[in-house]
Amino acid sequence: MSTTADREQAGSPALFTRKATGLVREGRTRDALFYNVMWSSVALTFAFFWILYPFAYQGSNAILAFLIAAALGLPGAFLYAMLAQLMPRTGGDYVFNSRSLHPVAGFAASVSYCFWLAVVYGVYTTYIAAYGIGAFSRVMAGNTGSSGWLSFGDWFSTEWGLFLTGSAAVLISALMFVLGGTRLFFKVQVAAFGLYMVGAFLLPIVIGVFQDSGGFASNFNDYGANLGTPDAMNAMQSSAADAGYASAGFSLEATVKSVSVFWFIFGFIYSSNYFAGEIRLRKGTHLRSIPGAVLVAVLFLLVLTPAYLHYASYDLNGMLGFADPAAYGFAAGAPAYPEIAAIASGSSILGGLIVIGFTAGLLIWLPQTMLLISRSMFAWSFDRIMPERLSYVDPRRRSPVVAIGVVTVLAIASTAIYAFTDWFSTLSVLLGLSLTLLVTAVAGAALPYRQKAMVAASPYGRTVAGLPLLTVVGGLALLGFGGAIGILLWDPGSGASLSENPGKLGLAAIVYAVAIAVYFVSRAIRRRQGIDFELAYRELPPE
Amino acid sequence: MGLLRRKRGEEEAGGGRAVRLYYASDIHGTETLWSKFLHAARVYEAGVLVMGGDVTGKVVVPVVVEDGGAHVAELFGRAERAGSDEELADLEGRIRANGMYPHRMSAAEVDRVAALSEQAREAWFAEVMLLTFERWLALAEERLADPAVRCFVMPGNDDPPAVDGAIERATRVEGCDGRVVEFGGYRMVSLGYSNRTPFDSPRELDEDELYRRVCALADQAGDMDRCVFNLHVPPHDSTLDTCAALDEHLEVVMAGSEPKLIAAGSTAVREAIERYQPLASLHGHIHESAGATRIGRTLCINPGSDYHTGRIAGCVLQLRGDGVRHQFVTG
Numbered sequence: 001m002s003t004t005a006d007r008e009q010a011g012s013p014a015l016f017t018r019k020a021t022g023l024v025r026e027g028r029t030r031d032a033l034f035y036n037v038m039w040s041s042v043a044l045t046f047a048f049f050w051i052l053y054p055f056a057y058q059g060s061n062a063i064l065a066f067l068i069a070a071a072l073g074l075p076g077a078f079l080y081a082m083l084a085q086l087m088p089r090t091g092g093d094y095v096f097n098s099r100s101l102h103p104v105a106g107f108a109a110s111v112s113y114c115f116w117l118a119v120v121y122g123v124y125t126t127y128i129a130a131y132g133i134g135a136f137s138r139v140m141a142g143n144t145g146s147s148g149w150l151s152f153g154d155w156f157s158t159e160w161g162l163f164l165t166g167s168a169a170v171l172i173s174a175l176m177f178v179l180g181g182t183r184l185f186f187k188v189q190v191a192a193f194g195l196y197m198v199g200a201f202l203l204p205i206v207i208g209v210f211q212d213s214g215g216f217a218s219n220f221n222d223y224g225a226n227l228g229t230p231d232a233m234n235a236m237q238s239s240a241a242d243a244g245y246a247s248a249g250f251s252l253e254a255t256v257k258s259v260s261v262f263w264f265i266f267g268f269i270y271s272s273n274y275f276a277g278e279i280r281l282r283k284g285t286h287l288r289s290i291p292g293a294v295l296v297a298v299l300f301l302l303v304l305t306p307a308y309l310h311y312a313s314y315d316l317n318g319m320l321g322f323a324d325p326a327a328y329g330f331a332a333g334a335p336a337y338p339e340i341a342a343i344a345s346g347s348s349i350l351g352g353l354i355v356i357g358f359t360a361g362l363l364i365w366l367p368q369t370m371l372l373i374s375r376s377m378f379a380w381s382f383d384r385i386m387p388e389r390l391s392y393v394d395p396r397r398r399s400p401v402v403a404i405g406v407v408t409v410l411a412i413a414s415t416a417i418y419a420f421t422d423w424f425s426t427l428s429v430l431l432g433l434s435l436t437l438l439v440t441a442v443a444g445a446a447l448p449y450r451q452k453a454m455v456a457a458s459p460y461g462r463t464v465a466g467l468p469l470l471t472v473v474g475g476l477a478l479l480g481f482g483g484a485i486g487i488l489l490w491d492p493g494s495g496a497s498l499s500e501n502p503g504k505l506g507l508a509a510i511v512y513a514v515a516i517a518v519y520f521v522s523r524a525i526r527r528r529q530g531i532d533f534e535l536a537y538r539e540l541p542p543e
Numbered sequence: 544m545g546l547l548r549r550k551r552g553e554e555e556a557g558g559g560r561a562v563r564l565y566y567a568s569d570i571h572g573t574e575t576l577w578s579k580f581l582h583a584a585r586v587y588e589a590g591v592l593v594m595g596g597d598v599t600g601k602v603v604v605p606v607v608v609e610d611g612g613a614h615v616a617e618l619f620g621r622a623e624r625a626g627s628d629e630e631l632a633d634l635e636g637r638i639r640a641n642g643m644y645p646h647r648m649s650a651a652e653v654d655r656v657a658a659l660s661e662q663a664r665e666a667w668f669a670e671v672m673l674l675t676f677e678r679w680l681a682l683a684e685e686r687l688a689d690p691a692v693r694c695f696v697m698p699g700n701d702d703p704p705a706v707d708g709a710i711e712r713a714t715r716v717e718g719c720d721g722r723v724v725e726f727g728g729y730r731m732v733s734l735g736y737s738n739r740t741p742f743d744s745p746r747e748l749d750e751d752e753l754y755r756r757v758c759a760l761a762d763q764a765g766d767m768d769r770c771v772f773n774l775h776v777p778p779h780d781s782t783l784d785t786c787a788a789l790d791e792h793l794e795v796v797m798a799g800s801e802p803k804l805i806a807a808g809s810t811a812v813r814e815a816i817e818r819y820q821p822l823a824s825l826h827g828h829i830h831e832s833a834g835a836t837r838i839g840r841t842l843c844i845n846p847g848s849d850y851h852t853g854r855i856a857g858c859v860l861q862l863r864g865d866g867v868r869h870q871f872v873t874g
Binding site: 542 | 804853
């Protein structure tokens, strides 16, 4: 054994350390940052905005909307980072909330979060078919005139095309964990990240520098001709006018409502908190990687939005939504931003790369989310609320295979719901997901009072204007999350508004009620087995 | 909890008298965690406390006396100054709560220690560490008022040899390393040594020697239906021993964007568990690999360690006859 003196440049040592197990150089901050940026689905959200713009947000200013969403999410990002640093355990907010408020609050909020994540799977899986493989095929057809590509691509937009493709993607994600464990997943994630950056951001931005709306119209006509419709731009404009499209000026109301869309990014950019317990992190890691991810997402959007608007104006996106897609040769449906960027490029190679990059982002979300949900299940099982079997980790693959199996079944069910029904809109899961954030904000604000010693001994033991720092940040997060939830409940486009979809709030409440019931039933069963799992939450006095 | 009124940690039930045992490990010099460990007997109504090793810390923070009498120390990368006795006590308390040892020194003394050879500095480190550890043992005498509570403390691979003597001298805690102890009709086999690590820590053995020592103790213990293994290092490839691989510079080896994970447990411990099949086997050592698994019929536990968060990760075991139930707890 040896010791080392950590020197402060030329001065005296600030501390003396021994070499000992556990004192390791930790994983890099950028890994957590990378994860947060990928999982928050910046590209998909950008596509959502333009798809929903004609129907719900005409007159919205995209840049202002995402800046508002980022501002609402930023205090929460700091709060999650601080809590993850204080309690770096697998399970993330389940751990924070159960330890700060009450076990049943932590469990119910976590179950709710996982339930809604399982539901949102269907958005990703069906988009993979429609806006991934389907769009790729159409880009090939639009650039080459191949009818084979066109009919191949159209199939992916059918109900069965959406379901079968989405289910296959889910199964491949699960197999990745079962056969190669998290190691294989992270290798795949690196490749996906590269494709995603190039295809979903870099190329659309570069194309925006060199291409304008005039050039786009010309490319669009060529593309439409290859799909069988000459003068597609005029056809599209006429169809949109017939459907009642009229250009709209700036609307503050539409802008604020469209914050709903960008909440898809900024309400959920905290995912590294779920694997905080996997590897010890440096002090400050989460502070840099979670609020840092907010900054990165804002920068991406700040560059991507004006570049995209250079060739695809608000009006163009509005008309694409209003027009009958069959009228301009896009029988399977209106194009989303990756296909629009591909058309702007005028190249099947660049266009193909754009769609592949976008699809890579969708594909990698599936195993990422599988990881998040399975880790929450692992944490419930670890605390004995759920059966031990759920936390079984395959010794060879080091993967919670049972939990992954459960997530796979839920994800395929969700794919079926989105493929065959219209029960949920694209954004309607946001309300249920955001309620968990609200619980975490309350837990964070309460933590300095509920866990005085832990907070006092941490770097966050300071006070601001007489209030504990965490309480202040938790209070701000509460305002941010509350504001976002208020917008979701107000905005009919969110699919969860009180005016149009009051049942969604009721469903969110039912999920909580079921989770609370599960908790108390489980507690009774465990007590009969001689296990009191509430011991897990009991505090030991620090003095 | 109403079951536990008869005698702390023991209950009469269908299968006979039950024993409740609380196990924690790897607190690495964090005073708050030691204090919590001692409270566990009362809060979890446990009749037996077991500290499974790595009780001493890794960092000494010089609290440097300035000419004017104020003290300065660096905590979380920030210089902190304590002008009064109260501020000094608060500063030292926060250092201790974070698993480090505050040590009042002059600037000249700091430079002298920095200039020592590694071996000499290690000896100095052990002296500083012992001052705290002996105070901890004295605290146990105050806290463990109920004479029915048994408290076993074992050093782990990171603990220097001086720790053994301090444990042996203590009156309220019992040493158990390298021996078989008995409580409530159960026997416990304990060994604080680990297999070889990249850290070259004080208590490491080759797998052959580790296996020989565990087997010798297990043979001595007898009935495995009522025997608990308390072995600091977890069994190899058991999901209780997964940690980041380190290279020769103690840097984490990355696989893509994530640390490369390996099984760092002991093959000797695994073989011994497979051979003897005790009722339960308790482990620490790998902080980030908390969990429970079974090797054959043996329930193997590693509660992990989050010592730097001020939270003590532990496990409550309910032993009844030849059965065992467990519950992870974080206090």
